[in-house]
Amino acid sequence: MYWKKSSHEQIKETIFEALAENMDYRGDRPILGIPGTYLDPTEFYPDAPFLKDAPFMSALVSNPNHIGVHTLSEESVLEVFKGTQKIESELIQLVSEQIFKGEKGKQDGYVATGGTEANIQAIWMFRNHFRSEFKLRTEEIALVYSEDSHYSMPKAANLLDLSSIILKVDSANRQILPDDLLGKIEKAKSQGYKAFIIVANLSTTMFGSVDDLNFLGDFFTKNGHPFRIHVDAAYGGFIYPFTNPNSVYTFNNPYVSSIAADGHKMLQTPYGTGLFLCRKGLISYVKTKEASYIPGKDYTLSGSRSGANAISIWMILNIHGSEGWKYKMETLCDRTERICKHLSQIGISYYRNPYLNIIAIKSSQISPNLANKYYLVADTYERHPNWYKIVVMPHVKPGTIDQFLSDLEMENKSTHN
Ligand SMILES: Cc1ncc(COP(=O)(O)O)c(C=O)c1O
DSSP, X not given: OOOOOOOXXXXXXXXXXXXXXXXXXXXXXXXXXXXXOSOOTTTSOTTOGGGGGOHHHHHHHHOOBOOSOSSSOGGGSOGGGHHHHHHHHHXXXXXXXXXXXXXXXXXXXXXXXXXXHHHHHHHHHHHHHHHHHSOOOGGGEEEEEETTSOTHHHHHHHHHTOEEEEEOBOTTTOXXXXXXXXXXXXXXXXXXXXXXXXXXXXXXXXXXXXOOHHHHHHHHHHHOSOEEEEEEOTTGGGTHHHHOTTOOOSTTSTTEEEEEEESTTTTOOOSSOEEEEEETTSGGGGOBTTOTTSTTOBOOSSOSOBHHHHHHHHHHHHHHHHHHHHHHHHHHHHHHHHHHHHHHHTTOOXXXXXTSSEEEEEGXXXXXXXXXXXXXXXXXXXXXXXXXXXXXXXXXXXXXXXXXXXXHHHHHHHHHO
8 A cells, every 4th residue: 555645735736726627617617507606605705815725625615516426437527527526536546446455447436425325325236236137126135234333234224125134243352153144144045035235344333343354255155145245444444454454354355345434534534525435347236327417427325415525535645645644543553552551450341453443341340420521432322331432533632541541540449449
């Protein structure tokens, strides 16, 4: 994985060039037919002096629409917004080829609103793939995921009319239990399910646990029924590939068909920035051919979307370069490691994947008061939680960590005395 770091000036120049390549609603071109325009100038006046140094804000104000998918062909890039739509297709290429090791030009994708949309998009795509290629009915296709998966999976199952097969995990290592998998898939086959859409977590929201992708792939290969694996890397997509050089979560791995990776989590881009990536040849299963007024047709769940979102992800990846981002993610992992060491010293048990910055602590080991004081997130707010999690994000200061650990140690001593 390698891409070079750019300076703020270089980034500014590239984005302003892309904006200049778009047709400007304020320019001389006779744009009569597009139901879009720049942001309302009463509030967002375009001659605000700071805008000339602020490419992202300038993109927001000029408001390009990135409707559609721009990695497909020249035709899928709208003439009116071709400058910034090319930035988006460059971004999809960068992430799928450099971070997820895909072959050059062999992936498609777009900037979705977030992990939820990207997960639904993938499941929608595979459902249609099985219906179209294997002539299966929706009732014959099941969605398979672990009980630690994000709630966007049941949401997708509900929207797409799919049945969920929810796999149990080991309560200590959070890995899918092989016997449960075998039992549930055998049962599903006997009930008439003929194809499986599998979600592999990189990583889960609550634990930072990572599913064993190759175990799942091998199991379903032996099982014989057609299957596709979607990787939910909404959380881990911009950290794990940088902290674990041996990650098997890549497009190099034939088991991986699609990936969701959020910008607005680890990458610190604005909300509304998640990536959907898939191998070429698949996205046609979600082509809306009725999108006749869009020259390249539409293949996305969202429809109209802001070009500024793609620009924000592109900018952050380029200002750091691969080495800079790796350093930043490793630093977060080092800080997480420090907390874990201290927890072990004071006798608090926890769950943590060594390549991620999430620590889950059993609720029996910490009082609700202390968890609330530090805004730890519980696994449930419907009943007494089982777990609280710490997420070591860039805003977490070493002093806050020290204070938390000291409070926890005091609490722990007093409960044991
Ligand atoms: C693993 C995982 N998948 C999907 C999502 C959904 O992402 P979003 O809130 O961006 O839709 C999240 C959000 O926390 C997540 O952690």
